[in-house]
Amino acid sequence: MFPIQYSSENGQTLSDIDQVLYTQLALDDVNEQNQEFLITNYNDKAQLSFFHRLPNWIVREVELISNKVESREGALMTYELLDSNTASIKNKLIEYWLREKSNEV
Numbered sequence: 001m002f003p004i005q006y007s008s009e010n011g012q013t014l015s016d017i018d019q020v021l022y023t024q025l026a027l028d029d030v031n032e033q034n035q036e037f038l039i040t041n042y043n044d045k046a047q048l049s050f051f052h053r054l055p056n057w058i059v060r061e062v063e064l065i066s067n068k069v070e071s072r073e074g075a076l077m078t079y080e081l082l083d084s085n086t087a088s089i090k091n092k093l094i095e096y097w098l099r100e101k102s103n104e105v
Contacts, residue, residue, distance in 0.1 A: 018055040025055075025097040034099035038075070039086050046084050049075035051101075058096055065089065 014022065028034050038049045048062065049072050059077075066079035081089065090100060 014055065014057065018057060021053060021055045029097035034097055036101035037093050037098050038072075038101040038103060039081075039090065040072070040103060041084075046081040046086050047072065047078055048081055048086075048089065049078045051075055058093075061092070062089070 025035060035050075035052045038051075040047050040049070047069065048066060051074065053076065062079055065083065066081045069078050069080045071078045094100075
């Protein structure tokens with residue numbers, strides 16, 4: 001059992017792997033090396049890419065507002081957002097200690 005016990009927003013205890021991943025997000029934030037996400041516009045659709053593994057509860061939240069698609073180059077997971085307004089998902093991911101990756105080529 002992971003030595004630190006986090007509870008989810010609905011009071012359930014997170015799985016050991018989710019707790020480890022959540023702790024890693026916090027440590028990366030403290031060290032100013034946040035894990036990144038990328039939002040791109042592709043064929044008039046907004047796509048959200050992740051480059052690292054995330055706790056399952058974050059993935060479930062993303063899957064409520066998107067459809068998983070083929071991963072973009074270098075990404076572990078890519079989702080096509082159902083709504084082109086990306087401000088709310090950006091804010092939520094920043095709350096989880098993620099940082100938006102620059103979209104520069």
